[in-house]
Amino acid sequence: MALDDHAGLEDIEVLKSAICEINQTHLSFRGYSIQDLAANASFEEVVYLLWNDALPSKQELKDFTTQLRAEYSLPREIVEHINHVPREAHPMAVLRTLISSLGLYDEEAANRSIPAQQKKAIRLMAKIPLIVAAIERHRDAKAHVEANPELSIAENFLYCLSAKVPDKTTARLIETALILYAEHELNASTFAARVTAATEADTYSCIVSALSTLQGSLHGGANQRSIEMLLSIASPESVIEYITPRLAKKEIIMGFGHRVYKNGDPRVPILRTLCEALAKSEHEKKLFTTATCLEEEMLKRKNLHPNVDFYSGLAFYLLGLSADIFTCVFAMARSAGYLAHIAEQWERNKLIRPRAIYSGKKNLTFAPIEKR
Numbered sequence: 001m002a003l004d005d006h007a008g009l010e011d012i013e014v015l016k017s018a019i020c021e022i023n024q025t026h027l028s029f030r031g032y033s034i035q036d037l038a039a040n041a042s043f044e045e046v047v048y049l050l051w052n053d054a055l056p057s058k059q060e061l062k063d064f065t066t067q068l069r070a071e072y073s074l075p076r077e078i079v080e081h082i083n084h085v086p087r088e089a090h091p092m093a094v095l096r097t098l099i100s101s102l103g104l105y106d107e108e109a110a111n112r113s114i115p116a117q118q119k120k121a122i123r124l125m126a127k128i129p130l131i132v133a134a135i136e137r138h139r140d141a142k143a144h145v146e147a148n149p150e151l152s153i154a155e156n157f158l159y160c161l162s163a164k165v166p167d168k169t170t171a172r173l174i175e176t177a178l179i180l181y182a183e184h185e186l187n188a189s190t191f192a193a194r195v196t197a198a199t200e201a202d203t204y205s206c207i208v209s210a211l212s213t214l215q216g217s218l219h220g221g222a223n224q225r226s227i228e229m230l231l232s233i234a235s236p237e238s239v240i241e242y243i244t245p246r247l248a249k250k251e252i253i254m255g256f257g258h259r260v261y262k263n264g265d266p267r268v269p270i271l272r273t274l275c276e277a278l279a280k281s282e283h284e285k286k287l288f289t290t291a292t293c294l295e296e297e298m299l300k301r302k303n304l305h306p307n308v309d310f311y312s313g314l315a316f317y318l319l320g321l322s323a324d325i326f327t328c329v330f331a332m333a334r335s336a337g338y339l340a341h342i343a344e345q346w347e348r349n350k351l352i353r354p355r356a357i358y359s360g361k362k363n364l365t366f367a368p369i370e371k372r
């Protein structure tokens with residue numbers, strides 16, 4: 001097998017996992033299709049499913065929700081830390097830093113027992129949305145909002161962002177995006193989390209590895225980059241003028257293409273429909289039409305389909321979120337998947353340590369510095 005055929009580990013299966021199944025047209029979590037979950041489940045149910053390999057009963061969901069809501073608060077030091085970070089710092093850089101800090105205030109950070117790992121997973125799932133909301137409010141010079149334990153994760157995130165309890169429709173739209181983003185097999189950031197987990201590093205370190213990997217524009221950073229691109233295209237009529245020179249120069253059009261899905265990302269139709277319903281004003285409708293024109297042109301010219309980040313970027317924009325926090329919203333959802341994979345890695349752990357084929361110089365003799 002030629003190494004170049006698998007650059008970027010393309011098509012290489014490196015481990016067995018029972019969490020998420022992806023093929024060219026289908027995506028399911030623990031056996032349930034993403035369409036079914038997006039239409040019927042709450043985000044909390046999906047998190048439970050990912051972590052427990054079964055949907056919760058009524059009582060199990062109640063207990064799980066109670067445990068999550070009991071963790072709806074941030075250590076005072078973390079809130080102070082947020083209030084001191086530079087306002088212009090990118091929210092993903094702040095989130096990565098803050099998750100690292102959060103570990104310092106968790107007495108069980110280094111405790112590798114299963115009950116401690118489970119408590120840390122719950123803590124992280126509950127606190128990451130609070131951190132994201134607090135970062136955004138700090139950027140806008142607004143006071144920190146304490147979480148509301150009556151609300152779901154999606155509702156609470158919106159509440160902590162705006163200090164207003166969201167209406168059910170808006171909360172459900174965000175929740176749908178969280179469900180779609182919750183897990184995606186061995187994407188780059190989840191793989192990074194598993195590589196870190198395999199060294200027996202602590203949970204916080206695994207999540208920091210994952211977030212560091214997620215923020216790049218070829219991965220989670222694409223939702224921000226794709227809305228910025230869409231907003232820079234003045235109208236549907238400008239799509240051809242926008243992409244022609246860029247494709248000629250072999251530039252990447254953000255939000256298109258996928259390592260696994262070559263015939264379309266199954267999350268896209270759900271998000272496209274959601275965007276269409278959200279686009280109300282003339283500007284929003286024009287933006288949606290521009291997006292669909294771009295989709296048609298990219299398919300025609302490059303046979304490339306939009307991916308989840310293209311339409312989630314548009315959906316988050318239409319929901320009024322600032323583009324700079326789009327990747328953080330992806331992160332708070334995907335943390336469910338990271339934590340499922342970290343736990344699965346530890347069930348039968350083996351250090352992940354591949355080999356490289358050496359292609360450098362050989363047999364050189366060291367020369368003293370004055371002779372070089």
Ligand SMILES: CC(C)(COP(=O)(O)OP(=O)(O)OC[C@H]1O[C@@H](n2cnc3c(N)ncnc32)[C@H](O)[C@@H]1OP(=O)(O)O)[C@@H](O)C(=O)NCCC(=O)NCCS
Nearest residue numbers: 217218219222251252253254255256257258259307308309
């Ligand atoms: C996601 C991505 C990294 C997958 O990359 P990959 O699996 O390595 O795919 P390749 O780079 O081999 O792509 C195959 C061809 O399509 C082109 N291509 C892929 N995505 C493209 C895009 N978004 N815009 C323009 N051309 C693209 C590549 O340049 C390559 O062309 P070539 O054969 O002429 O060299 C890539 O599609 C991309 O950069 N997309 C934009 C970023 C993005 O949206 N990321 C989020 C992913 S969910």
